[in-house]
Amino acid sequence: MQNVKYVSGDNFQYLESGREAFSDLFLVHMGREECKPYHAVSARRTEYIIHFVISGYGFYSVRDNTWSVSAGQMFLIYPDEPVVYCADKNVPWSYAWIGFRGLRVESILKKCGFSKDRLVLPTPPQERYQEIFNAFFNHIVPDFSNSLYREALLLKLLSLLVETHSNRILSGSEKARPVYENSYVTEAVNYISKTYAEAIGVAEIAEHVGISRAHLNHAFQEELNVSVQNYLMDFRMRKAANLLAETKQPIKAISDAVGYADQLVFSKAFKKKYGMSPKNYRFYQNEMERRGDEESE
Secondary structure, three states: OOOOEEEEOOOEEEEEOOOOOOOOOEEEEEEEEEOOOOOEEEEOOOOEEEEEEEEOEEEEEEOOEEEEEEOOEEEEEOOOOOEEEEEOOOOEOEEEEEEEEOOOHHHHHHHHOOEOOEOEEEOOOHHHHHHHHHHHHOOOOOOHHHHHHHHHHHHHHHHHHHHHHHHHHHHOOOOOOOOOOOHHHHHHHHHHHHHOOOOOOHHHHHHHHOOOHHHHHHHHHHHHOOOHHHHHHHHHHHHHHHHHHHOOOOHHHHHHHOOOOOHHHHHHHHHHHHOOOHHHHHHHHHHHHHHHHHHHO
C-alpha cells in the first residue's frame, strides 16, 4: 500500500502520492492554493512542476529571467533549478499545481510546447483542467486502485496540454518550431544534427560556424539556456535512447553511431542522463512494449 499524504485547509489542498510505482511517468504531488499577498516560494526541487494560474497575478523567476504571470497562464519548473515565484501584492494569484517525474517526461513536455527557453505558456480552458484536479482529490484513498486512477489522471492532464499546444499550432496562433534568432545557433544545431555520429566537439562546431568557442557558447546560453557541449551530449543521448528502444544493435555499435568511440564513456554519459545503464534501459523499454502487447491481446 502506498503512503499517500493528504492535507487540506480553507485555502489549500495538497496530495502527495507516496512511493514511486511507475518509473516512466510518476505523480509526486499536486495541490491548489489561494495565496496571500507577497506569498513567495524559493526552492530547488527534484521533480518537474507545472503551476496553472486560476486567478490573479504573480511573478516567476529562474536563471536571471523573470516573467509576470496571470490567470490563463501556466509555468514549468525544471528539476534542480533554483526558482522564485511570488503572489502579487494587490491581486494575489490562486493556482493549481502538479509535480511529476519519469523517463517519458522530457519528450511529453516538448509536445506540450515547453522547453528550457519557454517556461510560460497559455493554459487549456480552466474548466477542463479544474475537472481533472477535482477528480484527483476525489481519489485520495491509499490503495492500488486509486493509485492507478491518479496515474491515469496525470496522463489525461498531460494529454490535454499536448492537445492545447497542437490546437494553437493548427490555428496559426503559434509556430510549430520557433526559428532561432541567432543565425550562429541555427547553423550549429544543423551541423550537430548532421555530424553527431562523428568525433566532433565544441571546437569543430565553432570552427564550422566561423566564430570562437566562447562566442558560440554565449549564443547558445542566450538562445537555448544550455552550453554547446551539453546540447551536443543531450542530442547524442536522445539518439542513443531511440536506437536502444527500436533496434537490436549491440551497445558498442550504438556507442559508435552517436559519436562515442569508448563504450565505457558512452555508458557513463547515458546513465547520467537517464538514470540507468544502456543495457537496463533497453530491457526496460522491451518490457514495457511486451506488457503493452499482452494488454492489447
